[in-house]
Amino acid sequence: MSRMFGTDGVRGVANEELTPLLAMQLGQAGAYVLTRENKHKPTIMVGCDTRMSGDMLANALMAGICSVGANAVYVGVIPTPAIAYLTKKYKVEAGVVISASHNPMEFNGIKFFDGNGYKLPDALEDEIEALIKNNMNSVEFPTGSSVGRIKYRKDAREEYINHAVRAVPVDLTNLKVVVDCAEGASHYTSIEALRQLGAQVVPIHNMPDGTNINANCGSTHMEELQARVVYEKANIGLAFDGDADRLLAVDELGNVVDGDQIMAIVGAHMRNMGKLKQNTIVATVMSNLGLFLFGEKEKIHIEKTKVGDRYVLERMREIGASLGGEQSGHIIFLDENTTGDGLLSALHLLEVMVVTGKPLSELSKIMTVLPQALVNVTVPNHRKEHFMEYPEIAAAIEELEKEFAGEGRVLIRPSGTEPKVRVMIEGKDKARIDKEAHRIADLIQQLML
Numbered sequence: 001m002s003r004m005f006g007t008d009g010v011r012g013v014a015n016e017e018l019t020p021l022l023a024m025q026l027g028q029a030g031a032y033v034l035t036r037e038n039k040h041k042p043t044i045m046v047g048c049d050t051r052m053s054g055d056m057l058a059n060a061l062m063a064g065i066c067s068v069g070a071n072a073v074y075v076g077v078i079p080t081p082a083i084a085y086l087t088k089k090y091k092v093e094a095g096v097v098i099s100a101s102h103n104p105m106e107f108n109g110i111k112f113f114d115g116n117g118y119k120l121p122d123a124l125e126d127e128i129e130a131l132i133k134n135n136m137n138s139v140e141f142p143t144g145s146s147v148g149r150i151k152y153r154k155d156a157r158e159e160y161i162n163h164a165v166r167a168v169p170v171d172l173t174n175l176k177v178v179v180d181c182a183e184g185a186s187h188y189t190s191i192e193a194l195r196q197l198g199a200q201v202v203p204i205h206n207m208p209d210g211t212n213i214n215a216n217c218g219s220t221h222m223e224e225l226q227a228r229v230v231y232e233k234a235n236i237g238l239a240f241d242g243d244a245d246r247l248l249a250v251d252e253l254g255n256v257v258d259g260d261q262i263m264a265i266v267g268a269h270m271r272n273m274g275k276l277k278q279n280t281i282v283a284t285v286m287s288n289l290g291l292f293l294f295g296e297k298e299k300i301h302i303e304k305t306k307v308g309d310r311y312v313l314e315r316m317r318e319i320g321a322s323l324g325g326e327q328s329g330h331i332i333f334l335d336e337n338t339t340g341d342g343l344l345s346a347l348h349l350l351e352v353m354v355v356t357g358k359p360l361s362e363l364s365k366i367m368t369v370l371p372q373a374l375v376n377v378t379v380p381n382h383r384k385e386h387f388m389e390y391p392e393i394a395a396a397i398e399e400l401e402k403e404f405a406g407e408g409r410v411l412i413r414p415s416g417t418e419p420k421v422r423v424m425i426e427g428k429d430k431a432r433i434d435k436e437a438h439r440i441a442d443l444i445q446q447l448m449l
Contacts, residue, residue: 004132005125007308007416009111011100014053018108020060022132026110027064027096029131032139033124034094034114035070041148043071045087047078047156048098049185049243052210053108057098061110066148067141075156077208079185079244081341082160084117088338089159091115099185099243102220103418105213117338119310160343161193167336168347170354172199177350178237178250180225181206182218186244190343197347202232214241219248219329226254236353236360239329240342245309246329247342249349251360259329260291262349264367266331267323268298269352275322275335276300282316282324284308285411289426294367308416309340370408371430373437374422379448381419387412390447396440400425408433412440421448 004010010026012018035042044065048054054077062072073092075083080097087095093115100107112120112128120128131139177199181187187206194201204224205217214220219239229237229250237250249257257265263281270276282303283291295302303319305311309330316324316334325331330340337344353360379387388394401410408427415422423441425433 004129005122007310008101009097009109011103011107011109011417013106014051014057014108018057018110020056023057023060023098023110024064024067025132025136026128027061028068028136028139029064029128030094030096030112031065031070032068032131032136033127034112038093041069041071042093043073045073045075045083045090045092045095046098047075047083047095049080049100050077050183050187050208050210050213051100051105051108051242054098057108057110061096061098062150066150068139069142069146069148071148072150073153074150075153077185078157079160079189079341079343080111081245081337081339081343082157082189084113084339085160085163085337086156087113087115088117089163097243101243101245101417102214102218102241105211105215109417113339119313119339157189161189161196163336164189164193164341164343164347165196167333167344168351170197170347170351172197172350172354175236175350175353176200176202176232176234178202178204178225178229178232178234179206180204180217180219180237180239182214182240182242183208183212184214184218184240184242184244186240186342190238190240190244190346193343193347199350202228202234204228218242219246222248222250222256226250226256230254236350238346241329244342245340246326247331247345247349248329249346249360251364253361255361255364257360257364258288258369259325259327259331260288261364261367261369262329262345263323263325263331264291264294265352265363266345266348267300268366269355270323271298271300277322278320280319280321280323282312282319282321284312284326286424287327288372289370289409290368298366307413313339370426370428371433372424372426373430373433374424375437375441376415376418377421377423377441377444377448378419379421379444383448384414384419384421387414387421387444387448392447393440393444396443400436400440
């Protein structure tokens with residue numbers, strides 16, 4: 001049986017793979033593993049994004065939490081980074097977010113944070129999974145007054161907004177900002193924070209109805225935002241994903257500015273201000289080659305990890321770095337939060353624009369983006385880790401790596417959150433890398449389906 005936890009919690013189609021029963025079991029096992037050292041009755045904070053299935057799964061999860069004697073605090077629809085921050089601020093024992101991030105609405109996910117706001121290490125996830133697979137055999141379930149209670153809080157999102165505004169108190173009075181909320185968890189927090197700082201905000205896709213999250217909007221569908229920024233003659237466009245832990249931007253000319261570019265812009269500014277700890281940005285193997293060339297030019301060290309913001313965070317903590325993230329827009333400002341935070345990323349980027357007085361199109365020239373071709377191949381979920389076991393696929397990849405040596409990169413990996421294999425090729429000739437990426441993708445699909 002494949003591992004229940006992926007790179008970002010437990011994911012699946014709600015009510016099919018991620019059932020209320022599994023949510024309850026995750027609540028039971030998660031609460032037990034994360035709070036067993038406590039001498040008092042522990043508390044776990046729970047929040048979700050705007051998916052229709054969020055209430056169903058949250059209530060099942062909280063029933064599980066209460067059944068092992070822990071209390072739950074339900075804060076409703078709120079960004080993932082808000083749960084990470086508030087778990088630590090409120091001094092509760094753990095936090096849980098019910099969200100499938102940038103995935104379509106029929107998916108959902110459950111991810112845990114420990115009492116310090118950090119995602120769980122593999123070992124703890126494995127303990128939770130083992131308990132579920134063993135039917136909670138070693139757990140005694142309390143009765144009477146020892147079962148847990150649920151408390152509901154409506155002020156949590158305001159606490160998160162206050163934190164972001166205090167962390168980056170930049171005057172945005174002269175900026176016009178178009179904000180795409182992806183019909184997701186940032187539909188209130190991002191708009192309110194930007195308005196409090198004085199920006200003229202043009203919100204789009206901020207009317208979630210439970211079914212429209214990420215639907216042709218947000219950080220995975222930038223076309224409408226690009227057009228709207230140009231039409232509005234805005235200074236910048238900001239695109240969040242469904243749970244608002246990632247951010248991509250659009251400059252005043254309508255060009256997309258991705259996570260690598262945002263890290264380069266903000267990283268150089270932090271270095272100039274003496275705030276870039278270890279003179280290092282932590283990135284992943286999927287980051288554009290241009291980011292590493294930027295690092296060489298600016299004499300900023302770019303540390304490389306495997307894909308997943310959890311691995312970026314682990315490395316940041318190991319070496320004491322303050323900035324890290326992914327091309328997809330998960331950017332971590334470790335002095336201010338313990339996970340990727342779209343709102344903090346937006347405010348830091350806007351701060352560079354205000355302080356330098358430069359438009360985003362000029363700032364983004366600090367890094368040259370080399371062409372990349374990325375093709376996602378849908379394969380059976382239980383096979384996605386095993387693509388290199390097919391001799392034809394392994395041989396085709398090896399041959400291509402030899403051809404591109406010194407002129408680009410070939411990176412093929414299973415998705416941590418979806419039933420897909422991701423084929424990424426980077427090089428100078430866009431037409432050629434597109435052709436080769438599709439050739440490898442077609443081979444994978446042909447052999448693995």
